Amino acid sequence: MNRYWVEWSRKFWIWFLIYVLAEISLLIWVGRQFGVLNTLLLLLISAILGIWTVRKQGFSILQKIRDDLSERRIPGNPLLDGLCLILGGFLFVIPGFISDAAGLLLLIPRLRVCMRKKFIIWIQNRISQGNDTFIFFRKRI
Template sequence: MFRILLLFIIIVPALEIALLLLSGRTLGLIPTVLLIIGTGILGAWLARKEGAETIQKVNRQMQTGQMPGDAILDGLCILVGGIVLLTPGFITDAVGFLLLIPATRKPFKRWIKKFLERRINNGQFMFIRR
């Protein structure tokens, strides 16, 4: 897992820099900067909107006595999506938007569920009941 994380820490920023340089050459400096600012503003608005809806969903489920598991995963995806949208770059913006849009968030949630289930079944996560 550490190796994969290390690759992301090295490769993604290098690709982002390459794309930003290519965009600067192709579109020009000002359009590239405006595009980065625009995606940041749009991403912040979308994260706020989706986050508020998810909080309401969690509250509704808890009031009816349901466990808000799916809504918690939505919240996790929205949080990560909002964070990666804060970093300048086109790759991170694409991933951020994929995590914020409900229809494209579903595959990520399935992957997270499978990941957590494997960890729980392998005994890597333990739940302690009080």
């Protein structure tokens, strides 16, 4: 097995364990502060609010994708926005306050624009360094 993959996998599971422990600790702390029923109600409200926001913003992103496709343009930015929106909605549905905070950051349009720019720069740097290659219409990029 590839050594890079093993190292990446090990780091992933360590960070995932830290995240789960932090999420459970925060849920216990909030449950003690506000009560178990209020904590569960807050988690339910955040999931419903996240789903509603994703649905509302999702239609506008779909419209942007349709507009770009009708003008024969590649809808790069709307597709990245849609990806952030789906990931943000998924994080909202996962029970926990840390995931809700991360999901909220992905649902704010201005922050999505900043993250999209950073992601594009990161991809361009990886391609220019030769770390990654992409095959696009049978051409290696």
